[in-house]
Amino acid sequence: MNQIRIVADSSADTLSLEAVSFVSVPLTIRVGEQEYVDDASLDVEQMTARLLHSRERSSTACPSVGEWLAAFGDAEYVICITITSTLSGCHNVANSARQTYEEAHPGRRVYVVDSLSTGPEIRLLLEKVSEGCRRGLEFEALCKELDTYRRHTALLFLLESMHNLANNGRVSRLAASAAGILGIRVLGRASDKGDLEQLARCRGEKKALSAILSQMQQQGYCGGRVRIGHCQNEAGAQALTALLSTAYPQADILAYPSRGLCSFYAERGGLLVGFETA
Numbered sequence: 001m002n003q004i005r006i007v008a009d010s011s012a013d014t015l016s017l018e019a020v021s022f023v024s025v026p027l028t029i030r031v032g033e034q035e036y037v038d039d040a041s042l043d044v045e046q047m048t049a050r051l052l053h054s055r056e057r058s059s060t061a062c063p064s065v066g067e068w069l070a071a072f073g074d075a076e077y078v079i080c081i082t083i084t085s086t087l088s089g090c091h092n093v094a095n096s097a098r099q100t101y102e103e104a105h106p107g108r109r110v111y112v113v114d115s116l117s118t119g120p121e122i123r124l125l126l127e128k129v130s131e132g133c134r135r136g137l138e139f140e141a142l143c144k145e146l147d148t149y150r151r152h153t154a155l156l157f158l159l160e161s162m163h164n165l166a167n168n169g170r171v172s173r174l175a176a177s178a179a180g181i182l183g184i185r186v187l188g189r190a191s192d193k194g195d196l197e198q199l200a201r202c203r204g205e206k207k208a209l210s211a212i213l214s215q216m217q218q219q220g221y222c223g224g225r226v227r228i229g230h231c232q233n234e235a236g237a238q239a240l241t242a243l244l245s246t247a248y249p250q251a252d253i254l255a256y257p258s259r260g261l262c263s264f265y266a267e268r269g270g271l272l273v274g275f276e277t278a
């Protein structure tokens with residue numbers, strides 16, 4: 001019955017999806033000698049706490065071809081969404097897995113999508129595909145719907161520290177330096193190229209949250225879905241939710257703690273906001 005399977009890497013902060021066949025493929029986070037696998041068993045709070053006080057080297061790694069293949073299982077059709085290929089090897093590896101899979105099983109199809117984003121924006125894409133699945137859409141139609149939808153979603157981030165991003169070569173040290181200053185948060189977005197684009201520096205949470213709202217509006221938000229992933233910042237996520245629901249009382253907004261990969265890079269206090277645009 002489950003001939004269509006949805007697959008995403010763990011940057012999507014999504015461990016399960018209702019009433020569809022879904023598999024999350026974990027990235028790994030290494031802190032000193034310890035390796036954390038970003039799956040359901042990861043204690044994200046414990047990992048974040050350790051990172052906060054640690055001076056050890058830390059890094060991340062994407063899944064192997066074999067791990068992607070295992071996730072594809074024996075599905076006839078697979079829709080596979082990855083973190084931006086500009087910042088991670090995930091997408092390339094998933095593509096190799098697609099090639100191997102399609103060669104080994106003629107007739108089976110894998111559609112690999114480079115989200116050019118991460119976290120909550122991927123979550124929106126996953127929700128869209130799973131709704132299409134539940135409506136009984138066929139593979140081709142699902143891929144088409146996904147391609148249209150992803151032109152109407154965006155991602156903003158608000159970070160208190162960009163230490164791990166800079167240490168792992170995902171932003172320049174200079175770009176990261178502002179976020180190290182006490183009380184300064186960097187507001188940015190996932191660029192069209194799929195990397196980090198800084199938009200503003202904000203002093204204080206209140207100003208930062210209204211800057212998020214006005215950026216969302218500038219990018220075409222008009223009351224659609226919003227998904228907010230936070231790293232140890234329930235209060236910030238709730239405050240943003242309140243601000244948004246005052247402006248858009250009908251909006252479907254959901255806030256939740258990020259899983260391991262996004263927590264590692266967003267760091268404590270970080271907010272990632274995926275939303276629909278016009």
Ligand code: X90
Nearest residue numbers: 060061062087088089117190195265
């Ligand atoms: O392959 C790997 O090891 C994973 C590397 C991922 C690097 C970037 C993760 C970013 C997570 C930080 C703020 C949002 C940035 C959005 C840019 C598209 C979240």
